[in-house]
Amino acid sequence: MFKQMEIIGQFNLGFIIAKLNSDLFMIDQHATDEKYNFEMLQQHTVLQGQKLIAPQKLHLTAVSESVLIENLEIFRKNGFEFLVDEDAQVMERVKLVSLPTSKNWTFGPGDVEELIFMLNDSPGVMCRPSRVRQMFASRACRKSVMIGTALSVSEMKKLLFHMGEIEHPWNCPHGRPTMRHLVNLEIVSKD
Known part of the structure; x- marks a missing residue:
């Protein structure tokens, strides 16, 4: 479902804020790119x-x-x-x-x-x-987008699309979570 996420923007030059239906997510740009690059190395490197x-x-x-x-x-x-x-x-x-x-x-x-x-x-x-x-x-890690790097909307979308292409997108190879659920907007709006 990563391809269906709507990009809201970038936070603190390190996190992508994205929305899926009424759920808001924060994606760590470095951990996400690192996991994708790691999976590609694992699969394709001889x-x-x-x-x-x-x-x-x-x-x-x-x-x-x-x-x-x-x-x-x-x-x-x-x-x-x-x-x-x-x-x-x-x-x-x-x-x-x-x-x-x-x-x-x-x-x-x-x-x-x-x-x-x-x-x-x-x-x-x-x-x-x-x-x-x-x-x-x-x-x-070394070849991934670093924290502190400003990203365009298309670059953020590319990172999200990559998450949908790998088998286990939830943690970088060192164990850091790639994304967090922030809030369900329907619950917030009811209060």
């Missing part, structure tokens, strides 16, 4: 891997090794690549050959283990290790 000089043995259980092998594409999208030797002994079939790198962020076997743990609960579901999520949250 991290590039850095090849290792020599393949690295992973000390995985048989179950963890199977989870990894069944989800190689998810690992690839997260920047991890493996050499899989189907003829090797169970628990020795997988070697790490590439790790994701991104500017000052480095990753390692601990991130592989975390991703295996996540995929054990949700097989085949695209997920990201917590450190990748932190990196995306940091990038989303």
Whole structure:
């Protein structure tokens, strides 16, 4: 219903005041833009891997090794690549050959283990290790509209439209609420 909201204006160069029917809402312009940018990074970014000089043995259980092998594409999208030797002994079939790198962020076997743990609960579901999520949250924050920025009505509408395009628009990646219900105007007018 974000597309149906009427823009009332901007408050304190940080909040959009919008109306839907008789309800008035205050939307945090930075948190809203940050959440949208974060979701787009999560969905569309394929991290590039850095090849290792020599393949690295992973000390995985048989179950963890199977989870990894069944989800190689998810690992690839997260920047991890493996050499899989189907003829090797169970628990020795997988070697790490590439790790994701991104500017000052480095990753390692601990991130592989975390991703295996996540995929054990949700097989085949695209997920990201917590450190990748932190990196995306940091990038989303830096590229988002800042508090103190004056916005035109069309820029405010764009932010609201973006809220309607993402799955969970209610909080920024750091947990800050993106919007608050201020008041129902019918209740105010009755008093």
